[in-house]
Amino acid sequence: MNSRIGLIASNTFREAVRDRVLYNLIAFALLMSGAAILVGQISIDIERLVVINLGLTAVSLFGIVIAIFIGIGLVSKEIERRTLYTVLSRPVRRWEFIAGKFMGLAGTLVVNAFFMAIGVFAALLYVSHHFQASDRWLLVALYFIILQFLIITSLALFFSSFSSPLMAAVFAFALFVIGTFAEDLRGFGAMAKGVVRWLATGAAYLVPNFSALNVISSVAHQRPVSGQLILYNTAYALIYTLMAVCGAVLIFERRNLK
Numbered sequence: 001m002n003s004r005i006g007l008i009a010s011n012t013f014r015e016a017v018r019d020r021v022l023y024n025l026i027a028f029a030l031l032m033s034g035a036a037i038l039v040g041q042i043s044i045d046i047e048r049l050v051v052i053n054l055g056l057t058a059v060s061l062f063g064i065v066i067a068i069f070i071g072i073g074l075v076s077k078e079i080e081r082r083t084l085y086t087v088l089s090r091p092v093r094r095w096e097f098i099a100g101k102f103m104g105l106a107g108t109l110v111v112n113a114f115f116m117a118i119g120v121f122a123a124l125l126y127v128s129h130h131f132q133a134s135d136r137w138l139l140v141a142l143y144f145i146i147l148q149f150l151i152i153t154s155l156a157l158f159f160s161s162f163s164s165p166l167m168a169a170v171f172a173f174a175l176f177v178i179g180t181f182a183e184d185l186r187g188f189g190a191m192a193k194g195v196v197r198w199l200a201t202g203a204a205y206l207v208p209n210f211s212a213l214n215v216i217s218s219v220a221h222q223r224p225v226s227g228q229l230i231l232y233n234t235a236y237a238l239i240y241t242l243m244a245v246c247g248a249v250l251i252f253e254r255r256n257l258k
Contacts, residue, residue, distance in 0.1 A: 012101050075161055185200055
């Protein structure tokens with residue numbers, strides 16, 4: 001890795017870890033896992049199902065909030081504090097700045113997902129007293145959740161490269177919500193006619209398909225995830241993330257920072 005990118009990434013990681021909101025969100029995720037235990041205990045014979053659903057959903061939602069909340073300020077905070085001008089006055093290219101910021105936040109999200117996942121597995125072990133062979137698919141679900149984090153981080157960074165933090169948050173959250181129902185949007189496009197069909201289909205393929213990355217319900221019911229889906233989702237997420245980061249670089253390269 002480029003040493004300058006590595007330095008920017010490590011600084012971004014440290015800043016994100018020191019952010020008080022980050023700890024609050026992690027605490028909420030752990031509390032959600034605790035709530036899963038309580039709900040599971042009052043459910044009849046579906047304790048594991050409840051714990052897995054609520055626990056993994058908590059990891060996903062709070063991770064998305066972290067990605068959006070911190071990602072939208074990666075560029076604007078540097079401009080407001082005027083530290084960006086100091087960084088760019090050194091032999092640091094703008095694309096290196098964007099790449100470093102992305103990698104720093106992505107690393108933060110991976111680390112936090114790891115610790116939140118420990119809470120989920122601890123809750124699962126508490127209610128079932130042992131792990132089952134099918135529980136290995138939870139790792140695949142967590143892997144898909146991390147892929148979601150990469151996409152939403154790249155989108156937050158993309159929007160923050162040319163808009164205000166508020167608008168960047170609105171755009172990123174809107175794409176997350178729409179992408180969650182991407183499959184339904186495609187179904188609607190198939191049933192519609194005329195211009196509506198073209199618009200719905202185009203929007204369905206343009207927004208990130210978060211629904212394909214959500215296998216929480218499937219693994220909760222102990223259904224395996226195919227290797228083909230793992231490869232497809234990996235390629236899809238990496239390509240979409242790369243396109244969004246490249247878009248952020250192109251916009252930031254042409255942005256007038258004076």
